Amino acid sequence: MGDKSIDQKVDYYTDGSESGLSEEYWVDWFLRAKGNEYFCEVDEDFITDRFNLTGLSTEVSHLQYAAELITDALDLDSFQDPVRQEIDADAKHLYGLIHARYILTPRGLTKMMEKYKLAHFGKCPRVNCYFNPLLPVGLYDVAGQSSVKLYCTKCEDLYIPKSTRHANIDGAYFGTSFPAMILQAFPQLLPTKTNERHVPTIFGFKMHEHAKWARWQDKQRQEMNKRIQQYNKEQQNIQQLKAQPNNSTPSVQSQQSQTKSQSQQSQSRSPSAQPQVEAA
Structure with a gap:
């Protein structure tokens, strides 16, 4: 009888019914529900941290109640049916929004990586x-x-x-x-990239139009690789030039000093030319 009642509870919640009547933890029930296999378990510390809920008040109407329901700190039976259904829906929505932030953390990435390996x-x-x-x-x-x-x-x-x-x-x-x-x-x-693709044939011979299209794709791919390599070289040259600002400074200063000395010489010559004209 006990096992049967537990199975009935799980089926009851799996069908999307209200989650406030179960003795099971809310997160455990949510993750076991059909259709939620993509989600990972979010740590309770992450949910209770107010910083991680920043900006979600505009997305979830009953933010406080929803957060308390997720962390099993709320008695959903104390609310009337319309409000109880709203809080239950808000809790599911809030968990999804928190989940999007959690899976970008190191611990969340590790959990999702394990799910990725298991396909x-x-x-x-x-x-x-x-x-x-x-x-x-x-x-x-x-x-x-x-x-x-x-x-x-x-x-x-x-x-x-x-x-x-x-x-x-x-x-x-x-x-x-x-x-x-x-x-x-x-x-x-990251898996090994491959350019393998299906080539349709007729009695073992490649179709002309498809072969032409495949050659065009290969040519475009080669040109793209050349452009990428050229761009990388240009970026390296720019970085090298930026890394040598002090070496170019003395040459600029020497050029400025030369132009300054030349201007001074021209000014010194101009007064000496005037007495000769007056003497004449």
């Missing part, structure tokens, strides 16, 4: 990526603009989650900076 966010559907794990990313940092997308670190393209539960998650709960931040923190996650 909790799915694998790239592109054949030539060979099931490379995906990373969640938002197109906007403001909530309500777009749902979460999945970024492949190999082909560097975006994909829509397969599950409708995941596709309905707000992209602001992960933010636009997360993939670049985690790859910068853990560069070993």
Whole structure:
């Protein structure tokens, strides 16, 4: 009987019902709910730190109550049904907004890195990526603009989650900076890039138009690499010139002293020419 009642509780909350009647911790229930597999556990210290809630009062109407509900410091049964539902929805929204900030911290990046290794966010559907794990990313940092997308670190393209539960998650709960931040923190996650692509053939012969298009793409890629190399060389030259300001200063000063001496000589010659004219 006891195990059955526990299962009923979990199913009850998984269906999106009110979360104030359970003896389970709110964060544990939220993470176990279907569709929330992309989220990691945010530390309670991070949630209770008022600095991390800066600017969220405009996004969440019941900010204080929602934060207390997340940290299990609020008795939701003491509120009437309309307000209780609002606080419950605000708590879920607040957790998502806090989650976007938490996963940019070292501890949050570590947790998300472990989920990435286990492919909790799915694998790239592109054949030539060979099931490379995906990373969640938002197109906007403001909530309500777009749902979460999945970024492949190999082909560097975006994909829509397969599950409708995941596709309905707000992209602001992960933010636009997360993939670049985690790859910068853990560069070993970067896979080996490949230019491999499918080439359609007819009885083993490449199609002329497609082959022409492939050659054009290769040419554009080579030209882009040349431009990047030239740009890097120019930046290095600029940095070298900036690093040698003191060496060019003496030459400038010597030129100024030479021009000054020449002007003085010309001035000294001009008075001597006037007496000769008067003597004549």
